[in-house]
Amino acid sequence: MAIRLGDTAPDFTAQTTEGEINFHEWLGDKWGVLFSHPKDYTPVCTTELGMAAKLKPEFEKRGVKVIGLSVDPVDSHKGWEKDIEETQGSAVNFPMIADDDRKVSDLYDMIHPNANDTLTVRSVFVIDPNKKVRLTLTYPASTGRNFDEILRVIDSLQLTDNFKVATPVNWKDGDDCIIVPALSDEEAAEKFPAGFKKVKPYLRITPQPNKAEKSVTV
Ligand code: BEZ
Numbered sequence: 001m002a003i004r005l006g007d008t009a010p011d012f013t014a015q016t017t018e019g020e021i022n023f024h025e026w027l028g029d030k031w032g033v034l035f036s037h038p039k040d041y042t043p044v045c046t047t048e049l050g051m052a053a054k055l056k057p058e059f060e061k062r063g064v065k066v067i068g069l070s071v072d073p074v075d076s077h078k079g080w081e082k083d084i085e086e087t088q089g090s091a092v093n094f095p096m097i098a099d100d101d102r103k104v105s106d107l108y109d110m111i112h113p114n115a116n117d118t119l120t121v122r123s124v125f126v127i128d129p130n131k132k133v134r135l136t137l138t139y140p141a142s143t144g145r146n147f148d149e150i151l152r153v154i155d156s157l158q159l160t161d162n163f164k165v166a167t168p169v170n171w172k173d174g175d176d177c178i179i180v181p182a183l184s185d186e187e188a189a190e191k192f193p194a195g196f197k198k199v200k201p202y203l204r205i206t207p208q209p210n211k212a213e214k215s216v217t218v
Contacts, residue, residue, distance in 0.1 A: 002109050003136060009034075009127040010107045016067070016095035017077050023067075024131060026095075031064040031158075032127040033150060036110045038119040038141045040072040040080040048122075049081075049096075050088020051147050062154050063129075069097035069104055071120060116141065126154060128161075163209040164191060174211055179204040 003010070009032070011024045023034075035052070037045040052066055059066050070077070077096045085091040097104055099120075105111050110120040122139035134157050139145050156167040165177035179188045181202055188196055188204060196206040 003125065003133055005133055005136065007133050009125060009131050009133050011131075012104050012107055014104055015074055015098045017074055017081065017092070017098070018095040021095060026067070027065060027127065027129075027131065029129045031062065031129060031154065032125075033059065033064055033066045033154075034108070034123075034125045034127065035066075035068055035145070036105065036108070036120040036123045037068060037070040038116070038122070040070055040076045041083070044142065044144045045070070046080075046084055046087060048144050048147070049084050049092055050090050053084070053088070053090040053093050055147055055151065056093050058151055062151070062158065064154060066094040067097060068092075068094065069099050069110070069120070071099050071102055071105060071118070073100045074098040112138075124150060126150070126157065128157070159208070159210070165206065165209060174208055176205050177208050179206055 009023070011022070013020060013022045037048065039045070049068060052068070056066070077098055081092045081096075099105050102111065105120050108123060108125065110123045111117070112121050115121055119141065121141065122143070122145055124135065124137040124145065125133055126135035128134050135153050137145065137150075152172055155173045156171060159177070160166060163177075164180045164183050166180055168176070168178050171177070179192065179196055183191065185198070188206070192206045192209060194207045196204045198204050
């Protein structure tokens, strides 16, 4: 069955390029990004893995551990990683699950038989420290994912977990936020000392609460 937002991320034990791991233990109290690749030694995946490696400091800044997966064995992953370092200028610095028995792919519904009955699609799961699934993305094999977007969603999730805000279209860290409808104007005035702009009763804009140097007139 498909994994839905709010579900507990299924746990598993698997072989990886960094040895056997138990997923939940490996995550510990961190956020996680689990993402699948159709196959080793393929061009789009090569660029994605290089980018994920390059962005490791950005993931770490947000308390996020990254783990990749494809349905190839560890030896194959390790051989391919040499090519990734050579061509993308960054060595893969996170574990890659060797899912040759498709145990994890099946658990996470990463094989979509009407697209391809043996290879995984490009799945992304963002998992929070309570092991709950907070984002799922599914891309076709021919389209490389946008890792800036994955970081952007993590920024939004971490912000909205801490403040009673939501983030508008194309929001990025530092932009104005939307006050959640559940808060009254009085509560909003108390919670957001920088103030808010009431465009409509249901659309109230406030500076990003943890970066609110600017203020707005109510
Ligand atoms: C790729 O990663 O380049 C790829 C994988 C499967 C099908 C098409 C492209």
